[in-house]
Amino acid sequence: MKTLIVYAHPEPRSLNGSLKDLAVSTLRSAGHEVRVSDLYAMDWKAVVDASDYGPEASRPLKVPLDSGRAFEAGTLTPDVLAEQEKLLWADMIVFQFPLWWYTMPAILKGWVDRVFTYRFAYGVGEHSDTKYGERYGEGTLAGRRALLSVTVGGLEPHYAARGINGPIDDLLFPFQHGILHYPGVEVLPPFVLYGADRMTDEDFPDIAKAWEQRLLTLESTEPIPFRRQNFGDYEIPSLQLKEGLEPAGRTGFGLHVRG
């Protein structure tokens, strides 16, 4: 297995840093290839601007079109090209990050904004009245799997079905479904650690054991069964879920998970 770990935390001696280090050592010991994109160590440029598209940048700037033109011309910046190459190399992608304000840190969002260009991650395949692209289950990154490994300051009941923060599956849906499933990645159930700010060194052995177990079973773990766009579940071109497909009472993001 070829694993890319995308890691976003400013402190190497953090829980996130320890989980990233453990992922590298555990996977390598098991014979897998591992590459790491340590966004803070790379001083990753988080902000999309005209300099990303060099000679392909329009005036005025058009982010989707210009990113697609630069992608097709091979003139994206070297940092972005390197990340796209790693994604194509990988068959497993692990994201290690803290949940800040109910979503990923800005540096990781900036990795998505800059690396997931038009023609690479979206705007792929035929777009017409009968087909709306290869996306949500198809696309450039099909055949790959991903896992979010997330540390959360709050407590688990606050993220449960009736918890005040909203269910963790719904909070992660825009990342898991909208960013990863969209270009074809299969997404495994996340590894979430709650109460991270209250943990001490004494808690780490149990956490490490659970994390190792997840890492060593990545290949046999069933992905979240997100519905695929072009296989009969949706009306085209309205892209609304056909009536009657969902289990009784299911609404919202959960509609887009089968079964």
Added chain:
Amino acid sequence: MKTLIVYAHPEPRSLNGSLKDLAVSTLRSAGHEVRVSDLYAMDWKAVVDASDYGPEASRPLKVPLDSGRAFEAGTLTPDVLAEQEKLLWADMIVFQFPLWWYTMPAILKGWVDRVFTYRFAYGVGEHSDTKYGERYGEGTLAGRRALLSVTVGGLEPHYAARGINGPIDDLLFPFQHGILHYPGVEVLPPFVLYGADRMTDEDFPDIAKAWEQRLLTLESTEPIPFRRQNFGDYEIPSLQLKEGLEPAGRTGFGLHVRG
């Protein structure tokens, strides 16, 4: 009315730029005070790191604690202090941004990550077994209102209740509820423009009219009735919604909206 506009788009001659300009001129013409945080023009630092907390940064860095210590010591960086001052000055906050990968651009997330420090936006009030802070309807920014003005590349049905991208209200929930309602801001229903990438100059007059109408009725618009944490709807300290409060069939994020 004192309005702060937080604007996040790299191109001044974009739809977002035009909407921001129109908001400034419309509100000022109506006699309101307006300040703008143009994050790209300010070259806003998007990434949280130890340099944000100067002498208050621990080794190893602890983002929540260190940000709270720097806030209390008055030693946050001048750019962050300026934004906190603007938030305290404002009674209305308008966010103007494009939806990129189903959430805000990295530069705007970085504004949240850096400005919404511990002790300013969270970690406020008594935290005990009977009270879990002043949050979700109370907090430092209570008495203020906010509005998201969002441009979306995709089409409206794709963001409807059964649309493949998920309902727009759910996609915006982590921002509207998790980031804004949390420190006490009342959130107005968003102004969302779909199909933004397909719009032409000919579409703009109608858009401008709709946007002006929203801007001139901000003070009389009813906010989204998000439930408040400390007023009887939630069990303490599990912070789960009490049984029976929700309308039949409502699940997920929608549980946290009254009525």
